[in-house]
Amino acid sequence: MGSLLAVLLAAATSPAATASPPAVAPVAVDPAARVIKVTAKKFEYSPALIELKPGVPVVLEFASLDRKHGLKSTDLDIEVEIVPGEVTRVPLTPGKAGKFTFHCSVFCGSGHEDMEGQIVVAP
Amino acid sequence: MRSRRADLEKDTLAGACAELQRKSGLGGGDEFFFVQLSDSHRGFQGPPNPEAANTLREAGAAVNAVSRQPDFIVFAGDFTHTTDDEGVRHKRMLEFKExxxxxxxxxQYYMPGEHDAAFKQGKIYQEHFGQTHYSFNHKGIHFAAIDNVSDPGASIGDAQLDWLMRDLKPLKPDASIVIFTESRQVLTLREDSLETRAGVAATPAVSTAY
Known part of the structure; x- marks a missing residue:
């Protein structure tokens, strides 16, 4: 075979509710877990910085303000879609301290690549 | 925090051209090289690429200047920058083709990036550039272009996965395969399986290049 040379130039969700508050899907969570609400819109999360403590359970509750977005963190093994009219709940108990980035995993337009945030886990 | 856009920045054109010139002088016989051009983002304005209107033309001139031309060129996605305006999208694609x-x-082989095709599931892209997934053979190597961007969530879908399985099945166990995808985070080729968001499917026992 000849050589080959390449040169480079170069969750859980629920059905939407129209006129009522977003529905919340049943997800098994620690009832004592703190709920952290996070909104997504072109091209930002709010808050974009989420501070957690190791071993302390929380529930991340995501909602979109405009269109479908996603959230993916490879380090924390999280990948969910965030759909308008729905609430996506992610139970999370950080196992170790560190800084973990997340980003939008559903292409949402010019600026999508900059839609990201960070979860900081510290004692 | 380092931005993801910064992580996606490509090598400088000057460096790439030097590498291209060096490799174009290598080999003979069955040896060959091809050029992959991507992320020209025609229509983009501002940092980190204030020259988006000119970069493709400059890259093309650099390729044309090489003494030995590549066997083929792959345009590997995001040659236009996304816009919600259909007219502007058509215009950018026409300009790119020129x-x-x-x-x-x-x-020349074309495959879409999410900026080209996530809007309306690739409909406008296909009007200009045709199918979004396909394969071809060149000098003993099997090349396949996979579309994992027409779905904004980066799924390749069952139909395309079925096509890919049928496409790979006739290949010999020691076949050399090159897969082109725009989005790196979805498709993982392993020695004995192909993993996508749609699940894991068995593949022919072929060696793969990615």
Missing amino acids: VAKGLNTKA
Whole structure:
């Protein structure tokens, strides 16, 4: 075979509710877990910085303000879609301290690549 | 925090051209090289690429200037920057095609990036560039272009996965395969399986390159 040379130039969700508050899907969570609400819109999360403590359970509750977005963190093994009219709940108990980035995993337009945030886990 | 856009920045054009010139002088016989051009983002304005209107033309001129031309050129996605305006989208794609016509290498393969095709699931892209997934053979190597961007969530879908399985099945166990995808985070080729968001499916026992 000849050589080959390449040169480079170069969750859980629920059905939407129209006129009522977003529905919340049943997800098994620690009832004592703190709920952290996070909104997504072109091209930002709010808050974009989420501070957690190791071993302390929380529930991340995501909602979109405009269109479908996603959230993916490879380090924390999280990948969910965030759909308008729905609430996506992610139970999370950080196992170790560190800084973990997340980003939008559903292409949402010019600026999508900059839609990201960070979860900081510290004692 | 380092931005993801910064992580996606490509090598400088000057460096790439030097590498291209060096590799174009290598080999003979069955040896060959091809050029992959991507992320020209025609229509983009501002940092980190204030020259988006000119970069493709400059890259094309650099390729044309190489003494030995590549066997083919792959345009590997995001050659236009996304817009919600259909008219502007058409215009950017037409402009891109005009620049591509100026390349001396006429064997050209196109595949979409999310900026080209996530809007309306690739409909406008296909009007200009045709199918979004396909395969071809060149000098003993099997090349396949996979579309994992027409779905904004980066799924390749069952139909395309079925096509890919059928495409790979006839290949010999020691076949050499090159897969082109725009989005790196979805498709993982392993020695004995192909993993996508749609699940894991068995593949022929082929060696793979990615």
